[in-house]
Amino acid sequence: MSKLKIAVLISGNGSNLQTIIDKIEEGYINAEISVVVSNKENAYGLTRACERKIKTEIVDKKTYPMKKDRNKKLMQVLGEANVELVVLAGFLEIIADEIIEKYENKIINIHPSIIPSFSGKGYYGEKVHRKVIKSGVKVTGATVHFVNKETDGGPIIMQKAISVNFDDDTRSIQKKVLNIEHEILPLAVKLISEGKIEVVGNRVKVK
Amino acid sequence: MSKLKIAVLISGNGSNLQTIIDKIEEGYINAEISVVVSNKENAYGLTRACERKIKTEIVDKKTYPMKKDRNKKLMQVLGEANVELVVLAGFLEIIADEIIEKYENKIINIHPSIIPSFSGKGYYGEKVHRKVIKSGVKVTGATVHFVNKETDGGPIIMQKAISVNFDDDTRSIQKKVLNIEHEILPLAVKLISEGKIEVVGNRVKVK
Numbered sequence: 148m149s150k151l152k153i154a155v156l157i158s159g160n161g162s163n164l165q166t167i168i169d170k171i172e173e174g175y176i177n178a179e180i181s182v183v184v185s186n187k188e189n190a191y192g193l194t195r196a197c198e199r200k201i202k203t204e205i206v207d208k209k210t211y212p213m214k215k216d217r218n219k220k221l222m223q224v225l226g227e228a229n230v231e232l233v234v235l236a237g238f239l240e241i242i243a244d245e246i247i248e249k250y251e252n253k254i255i256n257i258h259p260s261i262i263p264s265f266s267g268k269g270y271y272g273e274k275v276h277r278k279v280i281k282s283g284v285k286v287t288g289a290t291v292h293f294v295n296k297e298t299d300g301g302p303i304i305m306q307k308a309i310s311v312n313f314d315d316d317t318r319s320i321q322k323k324v325l326n327i328e329h330e331i332l333p334l335a336v337k338l339i340s341e342g343k344i345e346v347v348g349n350r351v352k353v354k
Numbered sequence: 355m356s357k358l359k360i361a362v363l364i365s366g367n368g369s370n371l372q373t374i375i376d377k378i379e380e381g382y383i384n385a386e387i388s389v390v391v392s393n394k395e396n397a398y399g400l401t402r403a404c405e406r407k408i409k410t411e412i413v414d415k416k417t418y419p420m421k422k423d424r425n426k427k428l429m430q431v432l433g434e435a436n437v438e439l440v441v442l443a444g445f446l447e448i449i450a451d452e453i454i455e456k457y458e459n460k461i462i463n464i465h466p467s468i469i470p471s472f473s474g475k476g477y478y479g480e481k482v483h484r485k486v487i488k489s490g491v492k493v494t495g496a497t498v499h500f501v502n503k504e505t506d507g508g509p510i511i512m513q514k515a516i517s518v519n520f521d522d523d524t525r526s527i528q529k530k531v532l533n534i535e536h537e538i539l540p541l542a543v544k545l546i547s548e549g550k551i552e553v554v555g556n557r558v559k560v561k
Contacts (some may be wrong), residue, residue: 261468261471261491261493261515262491263471263472263489263491264468264470264471265470281556282470282510282556283509283510283555283556283557283558284468284469284470284510284513285497285510285511285512285513285558286468286495286513286514286515288493288515290492302490303489303490303491303492304492305492306491306492306493307493308468308493308495308515313554313557313558313559313560347520348490349488349489349490350490350520351490351492351520352520353520
């Protein structure tokens with residue numbers, strides 16, 4: 148079976164990117180990362196990619212101040228790399244509708260909560276965990292989902308929960324949630340690469 | 355330690371009531387059920403209570419068509435039984451503000467989802483699971499929380515998650531969720547009866 152060509156989009160540390168790189172090298176995922184795109188030039192994930200000789204691209208506000216030009220550049224980068232799956236791994240920018248249309252059910256995102264809780268506009272990054280703690284919930288988790296035009300609203304591929312204790316803080320929650328992100332994101336990529344994920348309406352069937 | 359006096363409020367089958375009865379008889383919970391109140395005269399939970407010689411009261415629309423009169427009667431029943439904890443176990447009626455005020459942090463409810471997902475006005479009973487399935491989430495669960503004036507908005511005592519599969523239907527989800535309701539509701543009652551639950555702002559500390 149030919150290897151699935153992936154783009155991984157990041158904005159920061161890129162620990163999810165690292166997990167995907169590792170799982171590909173271990174042979175757990177039959178795929179190759181064609182390109183890593185960052186919208187921040189100082190994202191540590193770029194270094195991780197560079198160390199493994201993976202092509203990197205920076206599509207940032209400094210070089211492309213206009214959102215329209217960033218979209219155009221991103222579309223071009225994905226097209227040139229013949230990407231079959233786009234993985235948003237902590238990419239803190241809304242994907243333009245035209246890209247979503249072109250890559251329908253081919254863009255996945257990892258969100259650090261159990262969607263629909265703590266999701267939608269305004270819920271990103273560490274802010275999610277702060278709101279989790281403030282709310283007093285005893286369970287949170289992570290979600291891998293397809294990206295559609297509704298923020299965090301696309302078909303859900305996989306979710307996993309973790310416990311929240313009274314003494315937890317943003318940092319400890321983030322650590323626990325990241326652990327499960329590193330489990331379910333590679334698993335979702337693996338299943339997609341093996342053709343085992345089918346979208347049925349707004350629901351996902353794992354074959 | 356003296357036994358905590360409990361009222362259990364039901365509207366139907368009363369399987370959560372049964373679990374509490376069983377756990378008290380096993381000695382798992384140090385409490386006694388002073389009264390079981392139903393707002394439906396044909397609720398099977400009334401039979402369960404009767405079989406164990408637990409006092410029952412029916413506070414229904416037929417006898418008390420006015421909401422105000424039902425509230426008054428309910429308040430009277432709880433008062434006469436010297437109730438220290440009110441457990442809403444599938445009680446499908448909003449508790450009046452005056453009762454919530456009198457029994458502040460002494461009324462708990464079991465909700466068949468991971469609050470804040472699938473909670474609030476319009477989310478009750480089987481409807482919750484129908485919405486869960488329609489939404490395509492891969493995780494749902496149950497929540498035990500204190501009741502305040504905001505529907506499903508009081509401090510969360512306990513939550514537990516279960517997996518949702520593509521082939522699940524309302525019935526199978528309900529069964530899985532009920533299994534964890536029967537686990538976390540008695541545990542919450544036990545911890546309250548042992549003085550191990552502390553409300554801190556909108557959050558709950560388990561001591």
